[in-house]
Amino acid sequence: MTTWQQFTDEAPDLADAVRARLTAHKHHVLATLRADGSPRVSGTEVETFLGELVLGSMPNARKVLDLRRDPRYSLHSNPGHHTMDGGDAKISGRARELLGAEKRAIRDCYPDDPGGDAQFFALDIESVVLTTVSANKLHVDLWRPGAGVVRRSR
Numbered sequence: 001m002t003t004w005q006q007f008t009d010e011a012p013d014l015a016d017a018v019r020a021r022l023t024a025h026k027h028h029v030l031a032t033l034r035a036d037g038s039p040r041v042s043g044t045e046v047e048t049f050l051g052e053l054v055l056g057s058m059p060n061a062r063k064v065l066d067l068r069r070d071p072r073y074s075l076h077s078n079p080g081h082h083t084m085d086g087g088d089a090k091i092s093g094r095a096r097e098l099l100g101a102e103k104r105a106i107r108d109c110y111p112d113d114p115g116g117d118a119q120f121f122a123l124d125i126e127s128v129v130l131t132t133v134s135a136n137k138l139h140v141d142l143w144r145p146g147a148g149v150v151r152r153s154r
Contacts, residue, residue, distance in 0.1 A: 001094055001124030002145040005051030011143045017130055018077070021089040022046060025078035030055065032066035032073055040066055046075065049106055052122040055095065056106075059117045067095040067121055075123065087132035095121040 008015040022028065030044040042063040046055050055075075057064050067073065077089040098106060098120040106120050128143045140152045 001096075001126070003051050003122070003124065004048050004053040006145065007125050007128060007143065008051075010145070011128070011149050014128065014130060014141055014143055014149050017087060018089045018091070018128055019048070021077040021079075021086055021130070024080065024086060028078050029076045030063055030073060031076070032063050033070045034066060035069060044075070046123065049109070053091070053125065054098070054106060055121045055123055057119050057121075059119055061119075064119050064121075068097065071095045073123065084131075084133045087130045090129045090131075091123065091125055091127070093124045093126040095123055097121050 004015075026045055027043050028046060030042045032040050032042065034040050040062060042061070044055055044057070044063065046053055048054070071094040072092075073095050074090060074092045079088045080086070102122075103120055107118065126144065130141045132139045132141075137153050141149050142152070143149045
């Protein structure tokens with residue numbers, strides 16, 4: 001699996017564009033898999049922390065239970081209001097629950113979690129897609145670890 005830092009190192013321009021999408025709005029959409037294999041979508045927030053893309057959640061939320069059972073996820077950035085400015089970002093991979101010292105290091109940055117019971121996952125990355133529109137063309141930039149960025153336009 002690839003961390004956010006590895007993605008940034010391998011594809012800095014794409015990483016900057018995707019980071020801009022993730023920071024332009026606070027709330028995004030996370031897709032996980034229910035126990036029966038059907039998809040579940042949940043609102044979520046993500047941040048980068050020490051080279052990781054991190055998702056935080058209330059304890060035992062359905063998305064937490066889904067990710068513990070099956071770590072596959074897809075994250076879709078909030079595209080904004082009636083615009084494709086900056087593009088539409090999607091990240092897929094596997095989530096890894098942060099425990100022990102890793103969890104404490106992140107939890108210490110969240111004063112809104114006084115009980116310390118929030119749950120955190122590092123979102124390891126298998127692919128990143130940024131879809132943009134310019135000059136009446138649709139551009140799809142795809143990155144996978146070790147494969148560089150491939151652009152398809154139509």
